[in-house]
Amino acid sequence: MDLQDQLKNLFPDHIESKEEVKPIETKELWIQAEPMICKFEKRKGKPTTIIEGYTGSEEDFKILAKELKTKLSVGGSFKDDSIIIQGDYRDKIMTILKDKGFKVKRVGG
Numbered sequence: 252m253d254l255q256d257q258l259k260n261l262f263p264d265h266i267e268s269k270e271e272v273k274p275i276e277t278k279e280l281w282i283q284a285e286p287m288i289c290k291f292e293k294r295k296g297k298p299t300t301i302i303e304g305y306t307g308s309e310e311d312f313k314i315l316a317k318e319l320k321t322k323l324s325v326g327g328s329f330k331d332d333s334i335i336i337q338g339d340y341r342d343k344i345m346t347i348l349k350d351k352g353f354k355v356k357r358v359g360g
Contacts, residue, residue: 280315281307286354289341300341302334302348322347 258265288304302319305312309332316334320327323343327336336344345355 280311280351282352283307284354286356287348288358289345289348289355290358291339291341292359297337298339300336300339300344302336302344303332305332319344319347 283306285304285306287302290301290303292299292301305315312332312334313329316327316329319334319336323336323338323340325337325340327334329335341357345357348355
């Protein structure tokens with residue numbers, strides 16, 4: 252007895268849906284000519300990665316912050332026109348941003 256048969260026995264009234272899952276639409280971000288700055292700091296003894304220097308709209312920068320936090324599965328915030336990511340993820344962030352078409356400059360260490 253496979254898993255599908257077991258589920259049918261447990262839930263006989265369930266009707267299977269054949270709906271297609273639509274992919275989430277991603278907004279096209281504005282790519283700037285100048286490089287963004289990716290730097291490492293320790294705040295209150297904990298490592299943080301800070302991304303600054305985006306000249307597009309603030310809403311685009313917030314969307315970019317959310318994408319980075321979800322791809323890296325870490326916490327972070329958006330404050331004072333900079334993205335603050337918990338932990339030292341400079342290399343991973345730089346590769347993600349370069350794949351999106353951004354120019355990134357590594358600062359410090």
